[in-house]
Each structure stands twice: as structure tokens, then as C-alpha cells.
Amino acid sequence: MTTEATTPEEVWRDPHAPVADRVRDLVARMTPQEKIAQLQGIWAGIDAAGEMAPHQHEFAVAPQDFDELTRHGIGQLTRVFGTRPIAPEVGARTLARTQRQIIEASRFGIPAVAHEECLTGLAAWQATVYPSPLCWGATFEPDLVRRMAARIGDSMRRLGIHQGLAPVLDVTRDLRWGRVEETIGEDPHLVGTTGAAYVEGLESAGIVATLKHFAGYSASRAGRNHAPVSMGPREFADVVLPPFEMALKAGARSVMNSYADNDGVPAAADPTLLTDRLRDEYGFTGTVVADYFSVAFLHKLHAVAAGREDAAAQALSAGIDVELPTVDCFGEPLLEGLYFNRVDVAVVDRALTRVLTQKIELGLLDPDYSPAPDANLDLDDAESRDLAREVAERSIVLLHNDGVLPLAGRRLAVLGPRADEPGAMMGCYSFPLHVGVHHPDVEMGVEVTTVLEALREDHDVVFARGCPVVGGTDDEIAEAVEAARQADVCVVVLGDKAGLFGNGTSGEGCDVADLKLPGRQEELLEAVLGTGMPVVLVLLSGRPYDLSRQADRLAAVVCGFYPGQEGGAALAAVLGGRVNPSGRLPVSFPGAGSSQPSTYLSPQLGRRTEVSTVDPTPLYPFGHGLSYAPATWVTAGCEEREWPTDGDCRVHVVVRNDMEIPTAEVVQIYLHDPVAEVARPVRQLIGAVKVDLAPGETRTVTARLHADLTSYTGRAGHRQVDPGDVELHVGTSSANIHTALKLTLTGPARRVGFGRTTTPEFTTSP
Known part of the structure; x- marks a missing residue:
């Protein structure tokens, strides 16, 4: 903090004064530039981030003069650890140094809130990669998810991070949507109880949990990312909102808006959602942060704002407090609107009050605040890996078994594009697939045992890939068929490659037109089934796929979704019988001729009827899961x-x-x-x-x-x-x-x- 002496009049400096009094005193002392600075984020490392998302470099430019940009202060720092591979101790020192620069550069010396993604563990190099949210839902164990989140939060706090951009509370509505892998499931009660447990765990470590994406995002038309949402008020209230209500009651201190518009009104500009419902009805007093670039999207993509100033005014009026990831609309455009009285200073002060209140509650304005990181910065210790393994084991779902499982004393043909690929265990928001893919010369940062490697520890194995996730040749499939004929049982590991915006078959911006297995994987599966050998299908995927054409010919089906860095060992333990599977489906698997969107939450006429030739009955229903020892x-x-x-x-x-x-x-x-x-x-x-x-x-x-x-x-x-x-x-x-x-x-x-x-x-x- 600055070295100025505290005077009786400077109530904001007094850690013993009521928070509201401290905030009121500070707001009254600030210039318009200082106020607006607290509503902005900075993404200092954006040039090193690679092209993570469309429009990224259109709306976010690396700051040319950090001192100039922070001389009035700054609200948030974007992804110090999650932008490029950086050793934890280096990142912690960099963050501490940056905080000291911010403190020294501005008149009031207010530190920034540092935020990071943490959906499958802290999205930082060398941090444990935990199972994906679909796996959380599959455990049906909120207490286990609470423990996991507390451990993730502890690693974040030790680095100097204050806010985590998780959990995702969108209820799955259409399996074609690329971000299904980020959801907990298709049922609001399961999503709510599990998401609330995650919030409790993260907040127990002192990290601000951020609820995403408020609200309706997952119901976009045809499962297309950012597409409009057409949803009646009852579906919105009874399916979409309950998980957010439950997580707010659990103590979440931040909310992030949805990108989509519902009935023509983008969430980022909707005061009935962000103020009337969230603030007035739910009593939320924390901060609302903009999903990345969503304020600018009001002008550029939704066309409901005439320009950046108008976009800023609409977002602020609706209830957004901080523009992320970096300054754009909440910079000069907003300042100009204030100067010419086109923006009401009251909405700026309202947002500022919320931001400063949270900073005081985090201790950032206390005299003894220090940005120095914790001495222990091992982000992938044995305890974390053990917990990741436990979550993975408890989440694996046995969908079908004719008695071939557990495997014992069998010669195995392990086949498929996901069998010997470490990335097969991870979703698109894991650091290796979110950031690491842009740095192919840097090692992954964590040890990941593949399904093939884990099975080789206990079984005689022959391996052939058969085909990549997308593409492949006839010769590769023929090679897999030959390998299958040499074994007693074939374990075929199929699924998705997680990625962003077309760089994968699952993940943000990776939507699909149908639910057939990607590429030639179904062709590979049919070829192996054609050998007559028993086939165990293992799915490592971000969504359920249509298996109806093969289901009655498979000896067993095991679903792992994205089980994290310990997932290979966990799957081998289940396949080998050392672990009795106990996961249950958080999402239904579609049946033959099934249509999307379709979930089990249907009234009578949404099910199989005599008035339609389309049968939406699932192949494997929500909640389904088998055991080697049924109770x-x-x-x-x-x-x-x-x-x-x-x-x-x-x-x-x-x-x-x-x-x-x-x-x-x-x-x-x-x-x-x-x-x-x-x-x-x-x-x-x-x-x-x-x-x-x-x-x-x-x-x-x-x-x-x-x-x-x-x-x-x-x-x-x-x-x-x-x-x-x-x-x-x-x-x-x-x-x-x-x-x-x-x-x-x-x-x-x-x-x-x-x-x-x-x-x-x-x-x-x-």
C-alpha cells in the first residue's frame, strides 16, 4: 500500500471501520478516471496467448504502456498463469511484482483482483488436471466435488489468485452443443447440488467463485455456440435458473453473464436478468463480470448498441460491474460518455461500490496486504493426484456388460485413436488443451498415463490406433482388424479431441450437426465388430454419442467422459476389476432415431407417442449405471x-x-x-x-x-x-x-x- 499516513478522515484506510463506510469514503474521493479504472481488466500477456477465440485480437490489444494504463488503478488482471506456460514460482513472482507496480503507480494504491480459469483444476502449467464437470455429475457425490474444489482453491490462493471463473451451471439441453463437456448434466437438481458443492469448496479456500453463464446459454438454437435462445419463462425458471439459485445460496460471490440473447435481449444488456432477478429477487451483493468480450459483442455481434460507448452504458445499466478480459468499452468510450453526461455517474458508482466492497472483503485494501506468494508452490503434489484419481474412479460409468468385464487373464487388443493419447483425458479448459496446444515445443507439465499404458501394466496387449479422431486411411483400419484377431478381447477406445473453435470435435465453438462418432471411428468400430471378437467400447468424450447401431453387438460399454490426468489409471482399474464402477449418467445417451434437443425432462408428449414417428427414448437413460456387484x-x-x-x-x-x-x-x-x-x-x-x-x-x-x-x-x-x-x-x-x-x-x-x-x-x- 502507499506510504501516506492514515488520517482520521481517511475512513477507507481503516480496516476496523464498516465496509460500507470505507467504500463510501473512497468512492467520494475518486476522479472519473480512477472510478472507471476499477471497472476494467488488463490482459497483459494476450500477445503470447495464441488465437484462443475468434475476435480476440479485434477487441483485446496488449497494453503498450503498462504504467500509463495503471496510473489510475486497475480492477482485474486476466490470466497471469493461464495465458502461456510459466513455472508456478515464476508466475507467482510476476504476479506479485505486477501488483506492486499497480500499487505504486496509482494514487490510492489499490491492488487488482487476479482471476483464472479453474474448471478442471487451475488452468496453469504444472497444475493437476482434474476430471471434467460431466465426471463431477457422474459421481453423484457433492462432498467429493467439494473436496476437489477446496484443493483447487488452495492452489490458487497460494499463487496470489483471488477469483476463479467456475463453475459452469448451464444445464445440458442439446447434446450437439460443443460446451456440453463443461456442463455437469441435463438435470437442474444434479447440476445445482454439484455446482453448489464446488462453490462451497472454492470459497472455503478464500477464492471468489464465479457462476457461468447467467443464463440460458446452453439452450441456444440447434446447439450452436452463441446462437439465439428461444425459451419460455417457465422452462427458464424451472430448468435454467435453479442451479444458479442453489449456488448463490452456497456463497458464490461473482456471476458471469451468458453470451446469448434470449428472445432478442442479450444477457449482457438485460437489466431484468442482471438486476431485477439477480439483485432484487435473489439478493445478490457480489460482482457481475462480463464474459470475455461480451460487452463489445453488444455492438459488434448482437447489433443492439450503436457503438462502444452505447455498449458500455447498456452493460453497466443492466448490471455488469467489470469488463473482461481487458479494457475496451469500459475505457475511453465510457469516460467520454461520462464527460458529456450521456452515461449516468450513478451506474458507474453502483458498479464501483460492488468492486471495492469485494476488494475490501478480500483484504486487498488492508494496511498489511502483501502480494508475496506462498512458499509452497507445488501444484501437482501426491495428494492432489490421489484426489484426481478418486474423482475419476468414482465417475466412470459402466453402461453395458455381458460378463466380459472385469478383464482377467485375457490377451487384449487395445485399439482406437484415444487409447494412447494423453490429451484424450482432458477437456478444452484444461491447461494442456486450452493453452499448451499453442506451445508445442513445451512439455505438457503433468504426467498422464494413457489407457494403453495403464492396461499394459496388468495385461498382455497388442495395440493399433486404427484411425485418428478425424480422418484416417483404410490401411490403418485394416491394421486394427488384424490386431483384433490376435486377441481374446478387443478394448476399443474412441471419443473426442477437445479443443476450441474448430480445433477439436468437442469444446467451446466445436458444435456438431449430428451425434455420430467423429470421423471414421464408427467405421473402425464396425470393422472390429466384424471380426467376431468380444468388443469392449471405452468412450472418452465431451458428449454422449449415438451408439444404437452397435449397442446390441458390444460386449461392454464404459464411459469416462474426460476423467483428467489420472483417468487412464482409473479406467484400467475399473476394466480390470480392482475398482467396482459406481458412476451414473448425468446425461442420457441418444437412442436410434432420437432427435435433438431432447433430455429426460419431458412431459408426456415429449416422449414416445403414437402421434409421431420419431422415438426420443434414450439408449442409456439419465441416472443409468451398472456395477460388478449390484446392490x-x-x-x-x-x-x-x-x-x-x-x-x-x-x-x-x-x-x-x-x-x-x-x-x-x-x-x-x-x-x-x-x-x-x-x-x-x-x-x-x-x-x-x-x-x-x-x-x-x-x-x-x-x-x-x-x-x-x-x-x-x-x-x-x-x-x-x-x-x-x-x-x-x-x-x-x-x-x-x-x-x-x-x-x-x-x-x-x-x-x-x-x-x-x-x-x-x-x-x-x-
């Missing part, structure tokens, strides 16, 4: 038959492990509402819990369910709990129901809102 369901029941509209009911499920190896069951509770004001999903998840069972063990699961969990948005446009008959469907997937419990909600209809109960309480006992 025995002893009983399921409910204590009550009447359920007060303002009270609880209790569901009891008894499960037993009759097998000789440990197992796990995911008890899933779905709501079926036979009659409502609007067409509702036939079945919707309202609670789920994973139960571990030792050999011979019996456990009783008790779920305490509040009537708020039955609420929905009615014809009047508000969320309500109705009296009347409902059913609780208890089972092991959205399509496999063991017991249907009939109850009657009694009492008056109730209107509920943000403060409603959104999760059940689970207890387990012997």
Missing part, C-alpha cells in the same frame, strides 16, 4: 401418506450388498406430478445419494423431503406448491423405478421463491 433393494417406503404443503415427508430405502466385493448404489428419488396447471416432466429428480456398501452390509437411507421440492412455475408466472396427489418414484435411474410411492399434498397452495428449500436431507444408518 439388493430390500424395501422402499414412506412414513406418511399425507404431505403438508409447508412440511416434510420421509422416504426410507433399505439396500444390501449380497456380493463378496464392495459396491455402491445411487438411490434416486424422482417426482411425478399427475395433474398440474402446466405440462410438467413425467419424472424429475428431486434427490439422490450414493451409498457405499461393504460385502454383506445393509444400510437404510432416509430422505427428508420438503414440499418445496414439488414446486414449479404455474400459469401466473410464479413458483408454487399445489395441494393434490403426487408420486415419488424411487429407483436406480430415470427409467428404472423400483417403487412408486403415492402421497397427497395437503393444505393451502403456497407461493415460494428464492428462499425455498431446494435440497433434501439424507441420512444413512446400518
Whole structure:
């Protein structure tokens, strides 16, 4: 901080004064240039970043004179670690030095907030790459995700980072969308409980969690990135918004807007979304940061702003507080608008107040603030790798098995383009695939065991790639067929190459027109099946694919999504039987003739009917997953038959492990509402819990369910709990129901809102 002496009048310097008083005092002292500077970010290393995204170098230019740009202060520093490969200790020293420059250059000496991506772990060189969000959802274990996020947050804090741009809370609506791999799943309850756990973990480490992308982004037309969204208010309220509500309650301190427009209004310019709903209805007091370049997009792409000044004014008025990743509209254009009274100073002060409040809460304005990093900067230690391995193992889903798994004493032909590729384990926001691909001369930074390498540790293996992810030759496929004939079992590892904007088959900007396996991979699979040898398909992908043409001929199907740097070892452990698979699908796999968009959250006429020739029934439904030792369901029941509209009911499920190896069951509770004001999903998840069972063990699961969990948005446009008959469907997937419990909600209809109960309480006992 500056060396000026603190005077009684300088309340903003007093760490013991109320935060609001400190902020008010500081705002009153600042010039327009100093105010606007706090609403800007700087991407100092953008020239070294490579072409990460379209329009990147159109809207973001590397600062030519850092001292000049920061002489009035600066709000945020963009991706000091996530722009180029840089050793953690070098990056930490660079960040500390930059913070000291910012402090010394400006009159008030206010440090910047440093932010980084952290979706699959901190997106920095030599940092552990954890499993992708689809894997988080597949675990059905929020506590495990909370532990993972806390560890990610700890690594960020030690480097001097303050804010993480995660989690993604978009609910999957169309599997063709490239960013499906960044989502947690297709169900708002699963996304909300898992995302809230991630928030709690990250925030427990002192890192500001940023909820993405508020709101509706994943419902773009035809699954095309940034495309318009056409969605009614009830779908928006009942599917899109609940995960954000749950994560805000969990303590998230920042929100990032969606790129898309909903019914013609871009989120970045929508005050009904960013102010009326987020601030007034939800009571959010943190910061809203612009998704990269989205303020400029109001002018350049959406054509709702006449220029950069107009874009800045609209975004600020709507409720965006900070322009990221670097200064553009919130620079000279905004200052000019203020000077000529075309921009209201009140909206600038409103955003500034939120920014300074957060900086004070982070301790950045305290006299003892120091940018010096932690001494321990090992970002890929044994504990982190062990946790990444645990998440991976608990997320792998066994979709089908005719008895060929687990593998034992078999000679294997390991085939396919993803079998011997370290990058096959990672999503597009992992550092190696997000940044490292632009620096091919630099090593990956973390050790990754491929599926082939892991299987070779315990099995006799012959390998042939067969084809790349996209492209390939007839000779390569013929080579794989010959290898298949030399083995007892074929393990075919297929899937996606994650990348950005056309540099992959999955990832941001990598949308698809259909759900066939990319390239010639289906042709390879058919050729191997043609040998008559048993085929185990392993999928490492960012989305489900249509396997309906091969499903009944495959000996087994295992889905890993993107299981992180420890995923190869985890998959080998599951295939070999050392780990009993316990993952469940967070997204459905499409069936033959299925159309998109389609998820299990459909009313009756959204399912198979006699009035349409298109059958949307999934091949593998949401919640599905098999085990080598299936649990025995002893009983399921409910204590009550009447359920007060303002009270609880209790569901009891008894499960037993009759097998000789440990197992796990995911008890899933779905709501079926036979009659409502609007067409509702036939079945919707309202609670789920994973139960571990030792050999011979019996456990009783008790779920305490509040009537708020039955609420929905009615014809009047508000969320309500109705009296009347409902059913609780208890089972092991959205399509496999063991017991249907009939109850009657009694009492008056109730209107509920943000403060409603959104999760059940689970207890387990012997």
C-alpha cells in the first residue's frame, strides 16, 4: 500500500471501520478516471496467448504502456498463469511484482483482483488436471466435488489468485452443443447440488467463485455456440435458473453473464436478468463480470448498441460491474460518455461500490496486504493426484456388460485413436488443451498415463490406433482388424479431441450437426465388430454419442467422459476389476432415431407417442449405471401418506450388498406430478445419494423431503406448491423405478421463491 499516513478522515484506510463506510469514503474521493479504472481488466500477456477465440485480437490489444494504463488503478488482471506456460514460482513472482507496480503507480494504491480459469483444476502449467464437470455429475457425490474444489482453491490462493471463473451451471439441453463437456448434466437438481458443492469448496479456500453463464446459454438454437435462445419463462425458471439459485445460496460471490440473447435481449444488456432477478429477487451483493468480450459483442455481434460507448452504458445499466478480459468499452468510450453526461455517474458508482466492497472483503485494501506468494508452490503434489484419481474412479460409468468385464487373464487388443493419447483425458479448459496446444515445443507439465499404458501394466496387449479422431486411411483400419484377431478381447477406445473453435470435435465453438462418432471411428468400430471378437467400447468424450447401431453387438460399454490426468489409471482399474464402477449418467445417451434437443425432462408428449414417428427414448437413460456387484433393494417406503404443503415427508430405502466385493448404489428419488396447471416432466429428480456398501452390509437411507421440492412455475408466472396427489418414484435411474410411492399434498397452495428449500436431507444408518 502507499506510504501516506492514515488520517482520521481517511475512513477507507481503516480496516476496523464498516465496509460500507470505507467504500463510501473512497468512492467520494475518486476522479472519473480512477472510478472507471476499477471497472476494467488488463490482459497483459494476450500477445503470447495464441488465437484462443475468434475476435480476440479485434477487441483485446496488449497494453503498450503498462504504467500509463495503471496510473489510475486497475480492477482485474486476466490470466497471469493461464495465458502461456510459466513455472508456478515464476508466475507467482510476476504476479506479485505486477501488483506492486499497480500499487505504486496509482494514487490510492489499490491492488487488482487476479482471476483464472479453474474448471478442471487451475488452468496453469504444472497444475493437476482434474476430471471434467460431466465426471463431477457422474459421481453423484457433492462432498467429493467439494473436496476437489477446496484443493483447487488452495492452489490458487497460494499463487496470489483471488477469483476463479467456475463453475459452469448451464444445464445440458442439446447434446450437439460443443460446451456440453463443461456442463455437469441435463438435470437442474444434479447440476445445482454439484455446482453448489464446488462453490462451497472454492470459497472455503478464500477464492471468489464465479457462476457461468447467467443464463440460458446452453439452450441456444440447434446447439450452436452463441446462437439465439428461444425459451419460455417457465422452462427458464424451472430448468435454467435453479442451479444458479442453489449456488448463490452456497456463497458464490461473482456471476458471469451468458453470451446469448434470449428472445432478442442479450444477457449482457438485460437489466431484468442482471438486476431485477439477480439483485432484487435473489439478493445478490457480489460482482457481475462480463464474459470475455461480451460487452463489445453488444455492438459488434448482437447489433443492439450503436457503438462502444452505447455498449458500455447498456452493460453497466443492466448490471455488469467489470469488463473482461481487458479494457475496451469500459475505457475511453465510457469516460467520454461520462464527460458529456450521456452515461449516468450513478451506474458507474453502483458498479464501483460492488468492486471495492469485494476488494475490501478480500483484504486487498488492508494496511498489511502483501502480494508475496506462498512458499509452497507445488501444484501437482501426491495428494492432489490421489484426489484426481478418486474423482475419476468414482465417475466412470459402466453402461453395458455381458460378463466380459472385469478383464482377467485375457490377451487384449487395445485399439482406437484415444487409447494412447494423453490429451484424450482432458477437456478444452484444461491447461494442456486450452493453452499448451499453442506451445508445442513445451512439455505438457503433468504426467498422464494413457489407457494403453495403464492396461499394459496388468495385461498382455497388442495395440493399433486404427484411425485418428478425424480422418484416417483404410490401411490403418485394416491394421486394427488384424490386431483384433490376435486377441481374446478387443478394448476399443474412441471419443473426442477437445479443443476450441474448430480445433477439436468437442469444446467451446466445436458444435456438431449430428451425434455420430467423429470421423471414421464408427467405421473402425464396425470393422472390429466384424471380426467376431468380444468388443469392449471405452468412450472418452465431451458428449454422449449415438451408439444404437452397435449397442446390441458390444460386449461392454464404459464411459469416462474426460476423467483428467489420472483417468487412464482409473479406467484400467475399473476394466480390470480392482475398482467396482459406481458412476451414473448425468446425461442420457441418444437412442436410434432420437432427435435433438431432447433430455429426460419431458412431459408426456415429449416422449414416445403414437402421434409421431420419431422415438426420443434414450439408449442409456439419465441416472443409468451398472456395477460388478449390484446392490439388493430390500424395501422402499414412506412414513406418511399425507404431505403438508409447508412440511416434510420421509422416504426410507433399505439396500444390501449380497456380493463378496464392495459396491455402491445411487438411490434416486424422482417426482411425478399427475395433474398440474402446466405440462410438467413425467419424472424429475428431486434427490439422490450414493451409498457405499461393504460385502454383506445393509444400510437404510432416509430422505427428508420438503414440499418445496414439488414446486414449479404455474400459469401466473410464479413458483408454487399445489395441494393434490403426487408420486415419488424411487429407483436406480430415470427409467428404472423400483417403487412408486403415492402421497397427497395437503393444505393451502403456497407461493415460494428464492428462499425455498431446494435440497433434501439424507441420512444413512446400518
